[in-house]
Each structure stands twice: as C-alpha cells, then as structure tokens.
Amino acid sequence: xxxxxxxxxxxxxxxxxxxxxxxxxxxxxxxxxxxxxxxxxxxxxxxxxxxxxxxxxxxxxxxxxxxxxxxxxxxxxxxxxxxxxxxxxxxxxxxxxxxxxxxxx
Numbered sequence: 001x002x003x004x005x006x007x008x009x010x011x012x013x014x015x016x017x018x019x020x021x022x023x024x025x026x027x028x029x030x031x032x033x034x035x036x037x038x039x040x041x042x043x044x045x046x047x048x049x050x051x052x053x054x055x056x057x058x059x060x061x062x063x064x065x066x067x068x069x070x071x072x073x074x075x076x077x078x079x080x081x082x083x084x085x086x087x088x089x090x091x092x093x094x095x096x097x098x099x100x101x102x103x104x105x
Contacts, residue, residue: 005043021046027054
C-alpha cells in the first residue's frame with residue numbers, strides 16, 4: 001500500500017500537480033471486517049479523512065456500492081426542482097420561461 005501511495009505522490013510531483021489534502025478522502029469498500037482491518041491513512045503528515053459516502057461527479061458512491069444513496073439524492077433534487085416549478089407556475093410565468101428555468105445545473 002505504501003508503494004502505491006508513494007507512486008501517486010511521485011507522479012503528482014513530476015506532473016506539477018499538488019494534492020489538496022482537505023479534499024482528499026478515503027472510501028473503504030467491502031464488508032465490515034475489511035473496514036476494521038484498514039487503519040488510518042496518513043501521507044506526508046496529512047491524515048486522509050475516511051468517509052462512508054462520497055459524491056464524485058454527481059454520482060453518490062457509498063462503501064457498500066449500493067445505489068440507495070445515489071437514488072435518494074437524485075429523488076431529493078427532483079422533488080426540490082418540481083416544487084420550484086410549481087411555485088413559478090403559480091406566478092403565471094409562460095411555459096417557455098418555465099422550461100428555461102427548469103434546465104439548471
């Protein structure tokens with residue numbers, strides 16, 4: 001494991017890329033025994049935070065590789081947008097304006 005981390009550090013230095021340790025996370029995949037086996041990851045004096053769920057490129061990944069977290073986040077976002085459109089519809093906006101406002105990031 002340490003040779004892998006050293007390889008990543010060497011690659012990032014050779015390519016003039018700095019690692020942002022505040023944004024670097026550790027996600028241990030597998031059963032509970034594997035999670036208990038893995039110790040805290042410390043690289044160059046920086047402790048890498050261990051998380052159970054992480055959002056990467058708008059895809060929510062959890063440590064069990066199940067889709068429940070991702071589906072819940074997508075449903076929450078859809079519910080929020082539909083409520084927003086409902087409120088805008090009540091304010092007598094045209095359909096074209098509603099379409100423009102609904103296509104957000």
